[in-house]
Structures are given as C-alpha cells and as structure tokens.
Amino acid sequence: MRQIILDTETTGIDPREGHRLIEIGAVEMVNRRLTGNTYHQYINPQREIEAEAVAVHGITNERVADEPVFAEVADAFWAFIEGAELVIHNAPFDVGFIDHELAMLHQSRGEPRLGPVADRCRVLDTLKLARDKHPGQRNSLDALCKRYEIDNGHRVLHGALLDAEILADVYLAMTGGQTALSLDASGGGEGGASAGGGMAIRRLALAPGRLTVVRPSEEELAAHRATLSRIREAAGECHWDQLGGGAPH
Structure with a gap:
C-alpha cells in the first residue's frame, strides 16, 4: 500500500476568502515503510500572507516572492500523490486548499482538471483517528507527539515537510508502530x-x-x-x- 503523509502551509485559514497555499511537504510510505521519497515545494501565493499565519509557520511574503506559482508545480505535485492514500492531520483543511488550487488551475487553463483529490486518492484524517482513539483529550500533533513519546523538540515553527515527517511517526505509533x-x-x-x-x-x-x-x-x-x-x-x-x-x- 502506497501512502503519502502530507502537510501544507497557507496564507490564512479559508480558501473561500481568497487564501492560498504557500508550502507543501509530503513523504512517501509503502507497506508502512518510509521510502525516502519526498515532495517539498514553496509556492508564491500571489497575495499577502496574513500576520497571524506568519506567526504560526514563519513564512513571510519575501520568502515566497520568487517561488513558482501553483500552476507551475501542479503537474509534478499531482504525479507524486495520484493514486495514493493521503494521510493528513485535519485533512479537510489541507484537502480543501488543494482542491481550491486545482479548481482555479482548471479555470485558468481551460484544460481537463486534475482534481478533486478524492477522485484519485483515498484520504485518511489522523485527527479523526486520534479523536476516535482518545476521546475527550487534546489531539493536536504536538499533543500526540507527547502521548506517543515522539521527539519533536526540533519543531519550533510549523513547516510542511517537517510536520509531514513527524506525522509519519505519529501515524505509525497510533496504528501499531513497531x-x-x-x-x-x-x-x-x-x-x-x-x-x-x-x-x-x-x-x-x-x-x-x-x-x-x-x-x-x-x-x-x-x-x-x-x-x-x-x-x-x-x-x-x-x-x-x-x-x-x-x-x-
């Protein structure tokens, strides 16, 4: 089974308000073993990043000003995730942003659309999984790291690839890690x-x-x-x- 553990960072919290992706990080796992294949991309969102978002992930407008726009990286990103099971913490948030970007891409290109994600990928929400396993408890990624004794001391700010790597460890622990x-x-x-x-x-x-x-x-x-x-x-x-x-x- 091929799984992609994925995380994103964004300009804000709601794509319906015009917010965009600014970073995607993902690691590949096959039969519960990390393969070493990763996908990591910063993206120029073509809009300002909210100050509240910068405080969370530390990515500034200047940092992504010279990065490619989503249209330039969409095909490579889609090729990396297509057909896999996506393992995401609070999946509706990340998938919502990805689907929004794919829909905008379809409208601008006038070509057959790549998405939505659920058409070509299964999605496993580890936040829902954690809530089912630990009802009434805190189930943020940091809380799960503490519960499963996973070292995340190097995580000062959120970062898509780093969070994806940590989530891979958390997912293995929650589902019977060795x-x-x-x-x-x-x-x-x-x-x-x-x-x-x-x-x-x-x-x-x-x-x-x-x-x-x-x-x-x-x-x-x-x-x-x-x-x-x-x-x-x-x-x-x-x-x-x-x-x-x-x-x-």
Missing part, C-alpha cells in the same frame, strides 16, 4: 526491575523498517535465571525452559 522488548534488571526508575525482583519490560522505539537486536547483559541474564529458578520451585517438575534436553535456559 516496538521492541528487552529484559531489564537495573534497579528503580522506568524500565527497571520490579519491586519483587521480577523482570521489567523496557519499550524501545524502532525506526520504521529496521529491527534492532538488544542482547542481555550478564546482570540481566542472571536475573532471568533467578526468575526461572523461582518458577521451577513453585511449579515442581518443569520442562518448558529446557531446550533439546540440555541445561535449563
């Missing part, structure tokens, strides 16, 4: 041994598509053997922890 388990016998704290001397589970985040092998230390192995010994004493005759008839493991 984790690893290891035995930890270190005392106290998160991930340490339990008060009863048993094994604690430490959760290790993995980058999508890569498997990290964590080998136990001598102390962890000793704690593991001690736990098995207690289980054998409580259970009496025990064979489940023996491999090939050899010594207990």
Whole structure:
C-alpha cells in the first residue's frame, strides 16, 4: 500500500476568502515503510500572507516572492500523490486548499482538471483517528507527539515537510508502530526491575523498517535465571525452559 503523509502551509485559514497555499511537504510510505521519497515545494501565493499565519509557520511574503506559482508545480505535485492514500492531520483543511488550487488551475487553463483529490486518492484524517482513539483529550500533533513519546523538540515553527515527517511517526505509533522488548534488571526508575525482583519490560522505539537486536547483559541474564529458578520451585517438575534436553535456559 502506497501512502503519502502530507502537510501544507497557507496564507490564512479559508480558501473561500481568497487564501492560498504557500508550502507543501509530503513523504512517501509503502507497506508502512518510509521510502525516502519526498515532495517539498514553496509556492508564491500571489497575495499577502496574513500576520497571524506568519506567526504560526514563519513564512513571510519575501520568502515566497520568487517561488513558482501553483500552476507551475501542479503537474509534478499531482504525479507524486495520484493514486495514493493521503494521510493528513485535519485533512479537510489541507484537502480543501488543494482542491481550491486545482479548481482555479482548471479555470485558468481551460484544460481537463486534475482534481478533486478524492477522485484519485483515498484520504485518511489522523485527527479523526486520534479523536476516535482518545476521546475527550487534546489531539493536536504536538499533543500526540507527547502521548506517543515522539521527539519533536526540533519543531519550533510549523513547516510542511517537517510536520509531514513527524506525522509519519505519529501515524505509525497510533496504528501499531513497531516496538521492541528487552529484559531489564537495573534497579528503580522506568524500565527497571520490579519491586519483587521480577523482570521489567523496557519499550524501545524502532525506526520504521529496521529491527534492532538488544542482547542481555550478564546482570540481566542472571536475573532471568533467578526468575526461572523461582518458577521451577513453585511449579515442581518443569520442562518448558529446557531446550533439546540440555541445561535449563
């Protein structure tokens, strides 16, 4: 399955009031693995950017003055997203702006239109997904990063490509992102041994598509053997922890 995790930045909040796209960022994922293919484009909106919007994303009129207009990048952008499932946080906002740009493009060119997005792409709204999973809680991208322990400390202002990359991590976490388990016998704290001397589970985040092998230390192995010994004493005759008839493991 090909998915495009996408975000946009705009001149304001409503395309019906003449607001336009000024940045598009997107990353490609195939079968839940990031491929490294990205799309990133600043756009000259041909209008002023509202001060409130600049305060959010930091993109000024001067920054995009020499960038191409949407008509110049539309075909390349459409080729990148066409046929994919788009994963977007608050999808109606971004899709509304994209559809508005595509409609204006059709009117100005007089050619067969590229959109609307829903005609050629499936759309998954991660904000709706988060609200279904966490009703009554804050479900902004920042709140989800905190909830799923995803580092977004490098995110000072919103940026389309950066937000798309962060959203990819959030989406994987919300939908069963990979984790690893290891035995930890270190005392106290998160991930340490339990008060009863048993094994604690430490959760290790993995980058999508890569498997990290964590080998136990001598102390962890000793704690593991001690736990098995207690289980054998409580259970009496025990064979489940023996491999090939050899010594207990």
